[in-house]
Amino acid sequence: MQTVAVIDYGMGNLHSVSKALERVGAGRVLVTSDAQVIREADRVVFPGVGAIRDCMAEIKRLGFDSLVREVSQDRPFLGICVGMQALMERSEENGGVDCIGLFPGQVRYFGKDLVEDGAPLKVPHMGWNLIEHSIDHPLWHDIPSDGRFYFVHSFYIDAANARQVAGRGHYGVDFAAALADGSRFAVQFHPEKSHTHGLQLLQNFAAWDGRW
Amino acid sequence: MALAKRIIPCLDVDNGRVVKGVKFENIRDAGDPVEVARLYDEQGADEITFLDITASVDGRDTTLHTVERMASQVFIPLTVGGGVRTVQDIRNLLNAGADKVSINTAAVFTPEFVGEAAARFGSQCIVVAIDAKCVSAPGETPRWEIFTHGGRKPTGLDAVMWAQKMEELGAGEILLTSMDQDGVKSGYDLGVTRAISDAIHIPVIASGGVGNLQHLADGVLQGHADAVLAASIFHFGEYTIPEAKAFMAAQGIVMR
Numbered sequence: 001m002q003t004v005a006v007i008d009y010g011m012g013n014l015h016s017v018s019k020a021l022e023r024v025g026a027g028r029v030l031v032t033s034d035a036q037v038i039r040e041a042d043r044v045v046f047p048g049v050g051a052i053r054d055c056m057a058e059i060k061r062l063g064f065d066s067l068v069r070e071v072s073q074d075r076p077f078l079g080i081c082v083g084m085q086a087l088m089e090r091s092e093e094n095g096g097v098d099c100i101g102l103f104p105g106q107v108r109y110f111g112k113d114l115v116e117d118g119a120p121l122k123v124p125h126m127g128w129n130l131i132e133h134s135i136d137h138p139l140w141h142d143i144p145s146d147g148r149f150y151f152v153h154s155f156y157i158d159a160a161n162a163r164q165v166a167g168r169g170h171y172g173v174d175f176a177a178a179l180a181d182g183s184r185f186a187v188q189f190h191p192e193k194s195h196t197h198g199l200q201l202l203q204n205f206a207a208w209d210g211r212w
Numbered sequence: 213m214a215l216a217k218r219i220i221p222c223l224d225v226d227n228g229r230v231v232k233g234v235k236f237e238n239i240r241d242a243g244d245p246v247e248v249a250r251l252y253d254e255q256g257a258d259e260i261t262f263l264d265i266t267a268s269v270d271g272r273d274t275t276l277h278t279v280e281r282m283a284s285q286v287f288i289p290l291t292v293g294g295g296v297r298t299v300q301d302i303r304n305l306l307n308a309g310a311d312k313v314s315i316n317t318a319a320v321f322t323p324e325f326v327g328e329a330a331a332r333f334g335s336q337c338i339v340v341a342i343d344a345k346c347v348s349a350p351g352e353t354p355r356w357e358i359f360t361h362g363g364r365k366p367t368g369l370d371a372v373m374w375a376q377k378m379e380e381l382g383a384g385e386i387l388l389t390s391m392d393q394d395g396v397k398s399g400y401d402l403g404v405t406r407a408i409s410d411a412i413h414i415p416v417i418a419s420g421g422v423g424n425l426q427h428l429a430d431g432v433l434q435g436h437a438d439a440v441l442a443a444s445i446f447h448f449g450e451y452t453i454p455e456a457k458a459f460m461a462a463q464g465i466v467m468r
Binding site: 013015016019020022023049050051112120121122123124125126127128129130148150152153154169170171190192193194195198199 | 214215216217218253256258280283284287288289306307308309310311331332333334335336337384385413414415416438439468
């Protein structure tokens with residue numbers, strides 16, 4: 001049976017993502033901070049919630065920045081929410097934090113004065129929003145373009161390489177809701193909380209050969 | 213316009229059982245919160261709120277187990293509130309599978325706790341519950357105050373200013389319950405809902421007083437709420453979630 005390592009660096013709720021992976025029959029799901037277990041896993045999930053400064057501090061302290069770089073190049077790898085943001089070059093949050101830098105681009109604040117058609121928008125961007133597929137990727141299998149997924153975030157991905165954007169979202173501004181590069185895939189929304197479409201995405205991840 | 217307004221059924225849970233009575237059809241063990249949550253999840257609810265009204269310590273452990281079971285079977289966001297007083301309470305609930313926690317009384321007595329919680333766990337998972345009651349006389353400029361102990365104890369705190377303060381401290385969302393309306397089924401207090409929703413930059417969930425589907429729509433259209441919470445109209449099978457969504461969508465509200 002294949003193994004899926006969910007990287008635990010002490011930040012936030014890992015129960016939901018591991019239960020959702022189990023639900024879709026992803027294999028043996030290991031929530032772990034053991035580098036060896038992560039290196040030996042067939043697939044790796046990199047979740048995250050909370051403030052980026054604390055997340056990056058823990059990631060660096062545990063040496064997970066280089067570990068993530070290493071394990072994400074030769075097997076299916078999925079970053080979720082702050083786990084996605086940590087893969088970018090830099091985040092504006094907490095006065096500016098350098099991140100892992102696997103994807104070129106910045107993490108920016110939606111701002112307090114976000115508007116759409118003249119009406120103010122609430123931040124965090126919280127709730128179910130549409131994602132338009134930018135590419136035909138194995139992780140979108142059986143998920144319609146413009147399907148709704150659950151988001152909760154105040155910072156968004158401003159991707160520098162448009163060719164890596166797998167799905168686009170819009171909330172006052174356009175942002176990258178999903179990024180893809182080789183065996184790496186990353187999503188701003190929470191698939192583990194996005195009901196049928198979210199579970200489908202996790203199932204697709206569990207079946208993906210990592211090629212794109 | 214893309215972001216959908218949310219419908220959130222609320223379960224009041226005491227010692228691991230849903231109280232206030234739940235009378236779904238086709239559901240045998242109506243009192244099991246996990247069963248009830250699963251049904252709402254299947255119906256297309258956008259989130260679940262679980263209010264723990266248990267007083268005892270044993271009951272709290274039961275709650276953690278219930279949250280754990282729920283999070284293993286329900287793949288939409290889960291907010292848990294009731295008796296959240298310490299950072300450890302929050303950690304326990306998040307570890308059990310809650311996505312957000314709702315802080316109520318503790319925020320009133322120690323507002324710094326909200327700041328501490330947001331700094332530690334991120335604003336995205338900190339909901340502050342506000343129980344507000346209208347204190348102005350008819351004809352006066354409307355004014356609402358924060359009440360505790362189920363609406364019995366006034367605090368002298370202005371509800372709108374309080375909501376602004378909670379936002380500043382790092383709350384990610386406000387769960388606003390109107391104590392005048394709760395259980396009365398005559399609709400949300402749209403005045404306080406709108407006053408708070410327009411005064412802050414974070415999402416507001418309207419709660420308290422829903423008796424029919426128009427009340428849900430009014431919460432969004434007139435109260436400017438980002439999400440609407442209700443218990444009894446769904447528990448008693450008066451309306452289903454899909455009916456509520458269709459009704460709201462027909463009034464031009466973006467629904468999932």
